[in-house]
Amino acid sequence: MESGCWLVALVAVDGREYVYRVYAPEDALPADLFWDAWHCHDEGPFPRAWDLFDAAEIQRVSRSGSRQRL
Numbered sequence: 009m010e011s012g013c014w015l016v017a018l019v020a021v022d023g024r025e026y027v028y029r030v031y032a033p034e035d036a037l038p039a040d041l042f043w044d045a046w047h048c049h050d051e052g053p054f055p056r057a058w059d060l061f062d063a064a065e066i067q068r069v070s071r072s073g074s075r076q077r078l
Contacts, residue, residue: 012036016045017065018057025065026054038066 012034017027028045042064049057 013069014041015067015069016041018045018049019063020055020057022055026057034068041066
């Protein structure tokens with residue numbers, strides 16, 4: 009299975025949006041991508057991110073560099 013690159017944007021309690029790059033299979037479930045990014049953010053020094061799946065923005069970055077919104 010081919011691996012893909014995903015961008016996952018999370019909104020934090022300070023109102024800022026933090027974007028994480030997640031490497032996962034191209035058929036990865038959006039919830040898995042969200043939790044990978046959320047746990048990465050939660051372990052960092054930034055203000056707490058909302059753990060609301062619907063508030064996250066997930067995009068797949070294709071090999072040509074274009075983005076596809078999920």
